[in-house]
Amino acid sequence: MSEGGIREIFLGEASEIFENLESDIVRLEEDSGDAEIVNRIFRSVHTLKGSSGIAGFDRVYEFTHKLENLLDDVRQGRQAVDGRLIDLVLTSLDWIKDEILTDERDIAEADRIKAGLLERIRAYKGDEIPAAAPAVEAATPGPGLQDEPAKYFRVRVSFREDIFESGVDPLMIIEDLLALGTPVYKKVDKSALPGFETIDLEKCYLKWDIVLRTEHGIDRIKDVFLFVAGDNDISIEDVTADYGGSEGAGKPLKERRVGEILVEKGILNPVDLAAAIDEQQSRHTRIGEVIVNRGLATMEQVRDALKDQERIKKRIEVSTVRVDTAKLDSILNLLGEIVIGQAALSGIADGFGEESAIGQRLKNALFGLDRTTREFQEQIMSIRMVPIGPTFEQFRRFVRDTSHALGKDIRLVIEGGETELDKTVIEKIGDPLKHMIRNSIDHGIESALERSMTGKDPAGKLVLRAYHQEGSVYIEVIDDGRGLDLKKIRAKAESMGMVRPDEDVAADRLYSLIFQPGFSTAEKVGDLSGRGVGMDVVRTNIEDLRGSVEVRSEEGRGSVMRIKLPLTLAIIDGMLVSVGRSIFIIPLLSVVESIQPKRGHVKTVEGKGEVVFVRDEYVSLIRLYDAFGIEPRHREPWDGLIVIAESGKTRVGLMVDDLLGQQQIVIKSLDSYITESRAISGAAILGDGKVALIIDMHGLLEDVNIGEWEKR
Amino acid sequence: MIELMENAGVKNVRALYEKIAGELKQGDEILLDFSRVARLDLSLIQLVVAAARYARERGKTIRLRAVSDRIREQLDICGVKT
Numbered sequence: 001m002s003e004g005g006i007r008e009i010f011l012g013e014a015s016e017i018f019e020n021l022e023s024d025i026v027r028l029e030e031d032s033g034d035a036e037i038v039n040r041i042f043r044s045v046h047t048l049k050g051s052s053g054i055a056g057f058d059r060v061y062e063f064t065h066k067l068e069n070l071l072d073d074v075r076q077g078r079q080a081v082d083g084r085l086i087d088l089v090l091t092s093l094d095w096i097k098d099e100i101l102t103d104e105r106d107i108a109e110a111d112r113i114k115a116g117l118l119e120r121i122r123a124y125k126g127d128e129i130p131a132a133a134p135a136v137e138a139a140t141p142g143p144g145l146q147d148e149p150a151k152y153f154r155v156r157v158s159f160r161e162d163i164f165e166s167g168v169d170p171l172m173i174i175e176d177l178l179a180l181g182t183p184v185y186k187k188v189d190k191s192a193l194p195g196f197e198t199i200d201l202e203k204c205y206l207k208w209d210i211v212l213r214t215e216h217g218i219d220r221i222k223d224v225f226l227f228v229a230g231d232n233d234i235s236i237e238d239v240t241a242d243y244g245g246s247e248g249a250g251k252p253l254k255e256r257r258v259g260e261i262l263v264e265k266g267i268l269n270p271v272d273l274a275a276a277i278d279e280q281q282s283r284h285t286r287i288g289e290v291i292v293n294r295g296l297a298t299m300e301q302v303r304d305a306l307k308d309q310e311r312i313k314k315r316i317e318v319s320t321v322r323v324d325t326a327k328l329d330s331i332l333n334l335l336g337e338i339v340i341g342q343a344a345l346s347g348i349a350d351g352f353g354e355e356s357a358i359g360q361r362l363k364n365a366l367f368g369l370d371r372t373t374r375e376f377q378e379q380i381m382s383i384r385m386v387p388i389g390p391t392f393e394q395f396r397r398f399v400r401d402t403s404h405a406l407g408k409d410i411r412l413v414i415e416g417g418e419t420e421l422d423k424t425v426i427e428k429i430g431d432p433l434k435h436m437i438r439n440s441i442d443h444g445i446e447s448a449l450e451r452s453m454t455g456k457d458p459a460g461k462l463v464l465r466a467y468h469q470e471g472s473v474y475i476e477v478i479d480d481g482r483g484l485d486l487k488k489i490r491a492k493a494e495s496m497g498m499v500r501p502d503e504d505v506a507a508d509r510l511y512s513l514i515f516q517p518g519f520s521t522a523e524k525v526g527d528l529s530g531r532g533v534g535m536d537v538v539r540t541n542i543e544d545l546r547g548s549v550e551v552r553s554e555e556g557r558g559s560v561m562r563i564k565l566p567l568t569l570a571i572i573d574g575m576l577v578s579v580g581r582s583i584f585i586i587p588l589l590s591v592v593e594s595i596q597p598k599r600g601h602v603k604t605v606e607g608k609g610e611v612v613f614v615r616d617e618y619v620s621l622i623r624l625y626d627a628f629g630i631e632p633r634h635r636e637p638w639d640g641l642i643v644i645a646e647s648g649k650t651r652v653g654l655m656v657d658d659l660l661g662q663q664q665i666v667i668k669s670l671d672s673y674i675t676e677s678r679a680i681s682g683a684a685i686l687g688d689g690k691v692a693l694i695i696d697m698h699g700l701l702e703d704v705n706i707g708e709w710e711k712r
Numbered sequence: 713m714i715e716l717m718e719n720a721g722v723k724n725v726r727a728l729y730e731k732i733a734g735e736l737k738q739g740d741e742i743l744l745d746f747s748r749v750a751r752l753d754l755s756l757i758q759l760v761v762a763a764a765r766y767a768r769e770r771g772k773t774i775r776l777r778a779v780s781d782r783i784r785e786q787l788d789i790c791g792v793k794t
Contacts, residue, residue, distance in 0.1 A: 164722045164755060171754040174789055188791030193758060196733075196766030201725045201755055206790060 010051050014100050017044050018093065023393035025089050026400045030411070032081035041089075042071045046218075048096065060099050063114060065219075066121050067092050072217045079124070088124060090397065092117050152184065152243040153221050155210045158233040161203040168228060170204050177224045181214030184243070185270045211239060211270060243270070259287050261305040267297050325384070325423055332380050336666035338373055340685045342366060347688060377666075381571065384424075388475070389417025391426055392464045395437055399462060402441050409448050410441060410460040419466035421473045424569045425545055429475070432538040432549075436477045436561050437462065439535065444481030444559055454556065456480070468567075472589075475563040484553040486510055492519060511551045512649065515539040543647065543698040545569065546587060546681075550649075572667060574684070576660035576692060577643060580630045583692040584656070585665055585684060590697045592644040592651065594659055599638045612642055612653045619644065622704055623655040627679065633657040647697035654695075667694060679703045713743040713777070722755040732763050732774075740772045747778035757790045 021044045028037045049064035067089070073079035095113055098105055155177060159170045189207040193199070214221070218238055225234050242260045259276065262268035268276075268291065276290045283290070288302040297305075346366055352359025392414045403410035445451075445460035452458050463478040489510045493499040498513065513519055517536040542549045547565035566572070566589065574585035601613040602621060611618040621642070625632035634640035634657050642653040665684040678699030684692050714731050717724060735742045744760065764774045779787075787793075 169721070169753040169755075171752070171757065171786060171789065175786070178789065186789075186791075188789075190761060190791060193762055196762040199729075199758070199762045201729055201759060202722060204754060205758055206754065 010057075011100065013051055014048065017048050018097055019390055019394045020044055021048075021093060022090070022397035023390075025086060025093070026396035026412075028081060029083065029086040029400070035075075038071070038075050038081075042068070042075050042217075045071055052096075052100070057100060059114070060096055063092070063099075063118070064096060066118055067096075069219050070121050070124060072219045075217065085124065088117070088120050090401075092121070150181075150213050150215055151217070151238065151240045153212050153214065153218060154235075154237045154239045155212060155221065156208070156233075156235045156237075157210075157225075158207045159204045159228065160232050161205070163204045163228070163232065164202050170206070173224060173228060174208055174210075177210070177212065177221070180216050180220060180224070181212045183210050184213050185209075185211035185274050187274065211243070213243075257287070258302065258305045258309055259291065261308050262291065262297055262301065265301075265305070267301050267305075272296050323383070328380060328384055332377075332384075332666065333668065335373065335377055335380065336668065336685070339377075339666065340689065342369060342373060343686065344689065377571070381422075384422050385420040385567075386423050386426055387418050387420050388426060388429075388466045388473075389414070391430055391433070392417050392466070394430075395433070395464065398434065399437060399441065402438060403445075403460070406441065407447060408441065408445060408460060409458060410445055410462055413461060413463045414465075415463060416466040419468060419473060421565060421567055422569055425473075425565055428541065428545055429563070429565070432541040432563070433464075433475070433477065435535065435538045437464075440477055440479040440481065440559065440561075444479040444483075446482050450482075473565045473567060475565065477561045477563075478558065480558040483555040483557055483559055484511055484514070484551070486555070489513055508550075508552075511553060514551060515549065546572075546589070546696075548647075548649075569667070572665050572694070573662060574665045574694065575643065575662050576686075577624075577641075577654075577656040578633075578658045578660055579624045579628070579656050580632045582628070582630055583660065583686065583690060584624065585663075585692050585694045586643060586645055586654065587694070587697065588662060590645040590647060592646055594641055594643045595653075596641055597637050597653075599636075602637050612637060614642075614644055614653065619651045619653050621653045621655060622700065625655070627700065627704055628677075645697055647701050650701060652701065665692075665694065677703060713745055715745040715747070716749045716756075718748045718750065720749050720756050721753040725755045725759055728756065729759055732759070736763070736767060736770075736772060742767070742772070742774045743777050744774060745777045746780065746783050749780075749783060752783060752786050754790070757787060757792065760787075761790070761792060 021041060024037050024041050024044070028034065028041065031037065045064060045068045049061055049068055052058075052060040052064060070079065070085075071089070074081060074085070079085070095110070095117055099110060157170075157174065157177075159173075163170055187209040189209070190205070192207070193205040199205075212221070218236060221236050222229070225232070225236075228234070243263065259268060259273045263270055263273055272294070273291075276287060276294060276296065279294075280287045280290045288306070291297050292299050292302055345362065349359050349362040349366060352362065354360075396412055399410055399412040440462055441460075445462065446454070446456070448458035451460065461480045463476070465474075465476045465478065467474050486507060490499065490505070493505075493510065493513050494501055496519065498516070499505050499510075514535050515538065519536070539549055542563055542565070545565055546569070547563055549561060549563045551559060551561045553559040572585075573588040575588055575591050577584050577586060595614060597612050597614075602610065603613075604610050605618065608618070608620060610621040610623075612621045621637060623632075623637070624630070625635075632640070637653075637655050640655055640657050641659060642655055643659070644651060644653050646652070663686075667682040668684060669682050670680065679696055680693045681696035681699065682694045684694060686692055714728070714735060716728065720728065732742060732744075742763075760774070760776075767774045
């Protein structure tokens with residue numbers, strides 16, 4: 001693989017690691033005694049180190065090595081977990097992120113920061129009970145590893161011949177290594193040792209291959225070779241998984257040899273296995289045969305091991321598939337084409353008439369095909385569905401840093417992280433969520449002092465919750481803060497001319513104003529929020545995802561911001577309508593009902609334009625033929641039909657010629673040069689090959705200048 | 713009998729080599745006395761292994777005397793059974 005390819009893979013892997021790491025580190029701060037989190041953090045940093053080295057990020061490799069040492073101390077219980085450590089690890093992570101992800105950075109500045117961090121790491125490692133945490137009870141001891149499971153490392157050492165010249169005794173190094181554990185396998189290669197008459201007494205000839213059972217981490221093993229690692233051939237491999245150690249349990253599956261499986265099962269010991277392997281290699285035979293011949297295991301045990309080997313292979317095969325989402329999109333598009341072809345065939349089958357035997361057989365075959373393609377579609381869609389948990393988790397760091405910056409103590413609670421939604425939706429929901437969370441932290445949740453004075457828990461609570469309901473996904477940002485101040489919102493709305501001073505306005509309607517552009521009741525513009533941009537961007541972003549957002553609040557008790565999203569962006573249920581010779585699709589989620597109005601129910605109101613009277617209220621009327629410049633079959637609403645549809649809380653009537661039915665639609669995107677209109681979000685190809693345009697309700701209302709507020 | 717020095721190591725391995733070579737020329741059995749030795753270095757162990765092979769090939773014997781547990785352990789690390 002090219003160097004560029006390796007770097008690309010590493011960058012993808014690193015982004016995932018960063019997300020998990022940040023979340024885990026913040027969680028460790030909340031629960032400093034959780035050994036599993038410490039282990040996960042250590043493993044992530046370890047992976048980051050290894051991969052960065054392979055990808056050529058040498059500076060990151062070296063830095064991460066130091067950080068890993070510090071985390072190993074935490075794992076071993078030698079280092080306490082406290083706020084200072086968490087800050088150090090998070091700041092170190094920031095440096096690593098910058099180093100990997102930022103293309104144009106100030107190297108001198110990066111070096112200065114790195115030097116400072118390394119100094120802090122050194123200082124931290126120097127005093128095991130951190131100076132900033134003098135109170136013993138304040139510093140929870142790291143999750144000690146008194147019961148640390150054994151690990152196995154295979155260490156192969158071949159010193160350079162002239163190592164004695166540098167004053168190093170190789171034997172001392174091997175002794176240091178063995179002092180860390182118990183060798184379960186040891187082979188000394190003396191084959192290079194010359195005869196007595198030709199030996200160069202000042203050269204090193206022996207080589208070692210050792211499997212060490214130890215409770216230490218790999219870094220401790222590496223430390224043994226600290227001063228000779230550079231120019232000697234030393235390899236250290238964690239083979240815990242191969243020796244049945246628990247450390248390997250959470251690791252990716254690795255192919256096992258039959259002998260290794262027998263060792264894992266306790267049938268064979270590693271020393272016997274090594275001897276059997278030697279014999280197998282010299283005789284060029286099968287290892288199972290040698291093991292049975294030597295009486296180390298029965299034929300049945302070897303057969304079982306072979307079966308286990310096969311099972312592991314299969315598990316590896318099914319557990320390591322990674323697919324680019326673009327490929328899934330492509331498959332989905334192709335499936336859409338199949339559906340179109342299928343619909344065309346249905347049309348042909350219908351053409352044969354009820355009495356035709358061929359027509360009937362064709363219909364039967366198509367019925368079966370239809371069922372298969374639907375299942376196929378569902379399977380592809382399920383692959384696109386990913387849980388929202390990781391997206392939520394990445395906010396742990398954000399909540400921590402933001403609340404600390406404001407001197408607040410806020411705990412993030414995540415609920416429903418397993419809720420799945422389309423990957424595309426997940427990718428786009430991060431920014432709006434961040435705005436909402438920031439808003440809650442900045443304006444919603446009070447300071448600890450203010451909370452204490454009102455009898456609340458000094459620590460605020462922010463909940464991110466996700467759940468499925470009625471074919472949609474709901475995401476809620478809930479805080480237990482002061483709630484929205486209706487009086488302030490009202491005053492602001494009046495000052496902006498959105499509400500008349502004498503107007504009676506419901507609380508819900510006032511709450512929704514926070515999503516209006518430029519609307520902010522914050523008294524000062526801070527670093528975080530209060531600029532009046534953000535919440536309107538939130539609404540726009542969510543509506544771009546064909547979703548909606550609403551807010552509920554109770555003064556003094558807190559607020560709930562609720563986002564409603566479609567499960568997927570790739571397929572929608574749509575209502576097909578005709579306007580002249582064109583077919584449009586209105587997303588079914590937006591459709592409320594369809595009516596045929598009476599002539600007297602359509603009128604023009606000053607300031608609101610044309611409206612239609614529906615169920616005791618007037619809603620704006622949009623003649624689609626006007627909006628899209630099409631020659632219709634009917635020019636007057638009472639001759640055609642009105643589809644009542646909504647976007648957010650705005651309800652409008654769309655005048656169409658006819659309703660053609662409902663259908664599940666595979667959305668095909670339109671390039672921007674085809675349409676600049678925001679009123680069209682995409683297209684679909686129908687069964688008869690015709691193209692139908694999908695109406696974007698939010699865009700349509702903006703195009704025809706019907707804003708949410710004007711409609712109320 | 714050859715008595716190894718207390719600080720036996722790479723610095724004086726040459727002297728030991730000469731002594732062993734001399735003894736091997738003269739007799740069939742050499743006794744290496746480790747009683748004063750606390751630890752060995754690798755150069756010495758390599759020398760002992762090479763000398764033992766050489767002696768065995770010629771029907772001679774090298775015996776080790778007063779081998780402490782520590783030395784025995786060091787020899788074992790280098791694959792020498794005692």
